[in-house]
Amino acid sequence: MTADSSTSHVQHRVERLTAWAVRIGVWLSSLLMIGGLIWAWLGPSPALSAPAYEQLPAFLLLHPPTALMLLYLGIVFSILTPFLRVALAIFGFILEHDRTFTLISISVFLMLVAELAYALRQ
Amino acid sequence: MDLSLTPFLILGGIVTGTIGGMLGLGGGVFLVPFLVIALNLPMHQAIATSILAVIATSSAGAALNLEREMVNIRLGMMLETATVAGAILGGVTANYLSGDTLRYMFALLLLIVSGFMFWRNRGADEPAVVPVGAYVASFRDESSGQEMVYGVRRVPLLMGISVVAGNVSGLLGIGGGIFKVPAMTMLGGIPMKAATATSNFMIGVTAAASAFIYFAHGHMQPYIVAPTTLGVLGGSFLGVRLSRKLRSSSLTIIFATFLLLIALQLLFR
Numbered sequence: 001m002t003a004d005s006s007t008s009h010v011q012h013r014v015e016r017l018t019a020w021a022v023r024i025g026v027w028l029s030s031l032l033m034i035g036g037l038i039w040a041w042l043g044p045s046p047a048l049s050a051p052a053y054e055q056l057p058a059f060l061l062l063h064p065p066t067a068l069m070l071l072y073l074g075i076v077f078s079i080l081t082p083f084l085r086v087a088l089a090i091f092g093f094i095l096e097h098d099r100t101f102t103l104i105s106i107s108v109f110l111m112l113v114a115e116l117a118y119a120l121r122q
Numbered sequence: 123m124d125l126s127l128t129p130f131l132i133l134g135g136i137v138t139g140t141i142g143g144m145l146g147l148g149g150g151v152f153l154v155p156f157l158v159i160a161l162n163l164p165m166h167q168a169i170a171t172s173i174l175a176v177i178a179t180s181s182a183g184a185a186l187n188l189e190r191e192m193v194n195i196r197l198g199m200m201l202e203t204a205t206v207a208g209a210i211l212g213g214v215t216a217n218y219l220s221g222d223t224l225r226y227m228f229a230l231l232l233l234i235v236s237g238f239m240f241w242r243n244r245g246a247d248e249p250a251v252v253p254v255g256a257y258v259a260s261f262r263d264e265s266s267g268q269e270m271v272y273g274v275r276r277v278p279l280l281m282g283i284s285v286v287a288g289n290v291s292g293l294l295g296i297g298g299g300i301f302k303v304p305a306m307t308m309l310g311g312i313p314m315k316a317a318t319a320t321s322n323f324m325i326g327v328t329a330a331a332s333a334f335i336y337f338a339h340g341h342m343q344p345y346i347v348a349p350t351t352l353g354v355l356g357g358s359f360l361g362v363r364l365s366r367k368l369r370s371s372s373l374t375i376i377f378a379t380f381l382l383l384i385a386l387q388l389l390f391r
Contacts (some may be wrong), residue, residue, distance in 0.1 A: 019188035026181045030355065033348040040125060040345070044313070054291065071344035078174055078351070079337070081181045082330035085323075086202075089195055105199050111206045112331055119334035 014092030021088055025081030029074045036070030043067055083112055128349045130161065135175065135353020136360070142179075143361020145377055148298035149354040150176050151235055154228060155384045163346065165221035169295030173329045174298045175354040180326030182306035182355060190261070191283025192319035194312070196273055197257040202212075202324050204281040205288035205298065206331040212292020214302075217339050219293075225388050228294050232385035235300050239378035261316055275311045283309075297325035317343035 086109045093102040132360040134156045135149070142149035157168035187193050210354040214223065238329070255273030263270050287298035297319040306317035336342055 011195075015188045015191060015193070015195070019185045022181050023185040026178065026185065026355075029178070030352060033352055036344070037128065037352075039346055041128070053172055066342060069216055070350045075174060075337070075342060075344060075347055078181070079330050079333045082177060082326040085181075085184065086199075086327060088321045089199060090353050092195070101199060104203060107198060108202045108327070109208055111203070111210065112327070113166070113208075115331050118210075118214070119338035 011092065011096060014088065014095065018085060018092070021084055022081055025077060025084060029078035029081065032070050032074030032077060036074060039067035039070060064067045083109070086112065096103040123343065126373070127161065128345070131346060131349040132353040134160065135350040135355075136357035137353075138180065139175070139354035139357020140359075140361040140364065141377060142354070143358035144364050145239070145361075145374060147298070149179060149358060150294075151232065151300070151381065152384075153350070153354060154232055155232070155388060156222060157346075157350070158225070159384070159387060165224045166216070166336070166339070166341045167343060169216065169224065169293075170336035171334075171343075171347045171350050172295035173291075173336060174342065174347050174352045175332050176291075176295070176329040177326045177333060177350060178331065178351050178355045179358045180297065180322055182358070183322045184304070186195075187319035187322060190264075190315055190319075192261045193253075193323045194257055194259040194274070194316055194320045195323070197259070197277075198320045198323045200257070200277065201280060201284040202327055205291070205302075205324060205328045206248075206282035208285040208290075208346055209287025209292035209298075209328045209331035210288075210335070212294075213335035214287040214292075215289075216293045216332075217335065224294065229385045229388035230380050231290065231294055232388070236381040236385065237376045238300060238304065239374050255311065259316070261313075261319075263313075263315065270316070272311065272313055273317065274306075275307045280305055280310050288328050288331070291325075291328045295329075297321075298328055299325055 013031060086105060088104040090102060093105055135153070138152035138156055139149040141152050142313060153172045153175060154168045157163040157171060163171075184193070255275040256277055257274045258271065260269055260271040262268070283301055287301040287305075290296065290297035290301065299318070302321040302324065303317050305315050306312045306321065310317070312320070333342075363368075
């Protein structure tokens with residue numbers, strides 16, 4: 001196997017892995033949202049007002065499951081799926097020993113994390 | 123907010139997602155006006171809802187395109203450095219602008235998109251594919267059965283356009299493909315299929331860059347966002363299937379006219 005075909009082989013494997021991970025992200029977030037909506041429709045009068053943003057972590061982690069919680073988790077998983085896409089691209093470039101694109105992908109990832117940090121401070 | 127809106131949100135999502143899928147656009151261009159005009163939602167909530175729908179449809183499309191090896195990941199990542207910066211700036215800025223300002227900006231955007239659709243329908247030729255330039259990549263064109271090898275030209279210019287695309291995405295809740303795809307094909311010399319796949323791969327990341335900002339400001343209301351996103355996701359699959367069976371030229375004219383009317387409605391509301 002030549003160096004080129006070896007790199008190409010790694011690239012294809014990482015592309016498949018990324019596709020698989022993204023698909024799981026889409027399915028998981030969709031199922032959580034569907035579950036939340038069904039629960040809200042069938043369950044006893046759900047709480048419709050969302051908790052304040054600063055109370056959200058406690059709401060998601062400490063309270064018993066509710067329809068609203070499933071919907072929030074679906075939204076959060078959906079937003080995090082592209083983060084996963086970039087993280088797997090970094091992994092792929094590391095495997096290919098491509099330093100330039102590893103650094104470029106890391107910079108994209110860091111910008112996303114910085115945005116998350118900014119949002120958390122609001 | 124009550125649950126009685128849920129069926130309308132799902133249906134609206136399906137319709138706008140289907141139209142978007144048929145035209146190869148994200149649903150955002152149609153979804154935001156629907157939420158604002160038909161359901162009277164505040165502009166910021168409509169944009170936040172659209173952003174999540176864009177993420178979901180982009181992720182679903184990206185999985186398929188990655189498997190088909192259509193995505194130029196290197197080019198996507200390079201342009202993403204510019205797009206994400208623009209999107210974060212857009213997301214932050216949007217929260218300091220009034221709903222009316224955003225509405226006027228969206229109307230202007232629709233006028234541009236509508237003009238682009240009329241122009242595209244005149245049958246612009248796909249650029250000749252020549253493997254010169256940076257980020258040389260290849261993919262197998264399923265319709266012709268040929269291996270397409272291409273390079274990317276004018277990368278700095280594409281980076282500049284990506285900043286604008288990201289900024290508009292963060293400000294107005296659209297994917298930004300309407301800027302990226304023409305730039306990649308006409309200026310970068312990338313075949314349309316690879317440009318669309320790479321743009322789709324980038325769009326979700328771009329939208330995610332501003333999503334948490336809208337989330338933090340409380341604009342993502344779960345009972346609005348979830349049914350709409352599910353509708354758009356289902357609609358976009360339907361739209362892609364329908365687009366293979368229908369003549370796109372007449373559809374494009376119809377929807378371009380439709381967008382023009384929506385733009386006027388938003389402007390003079």
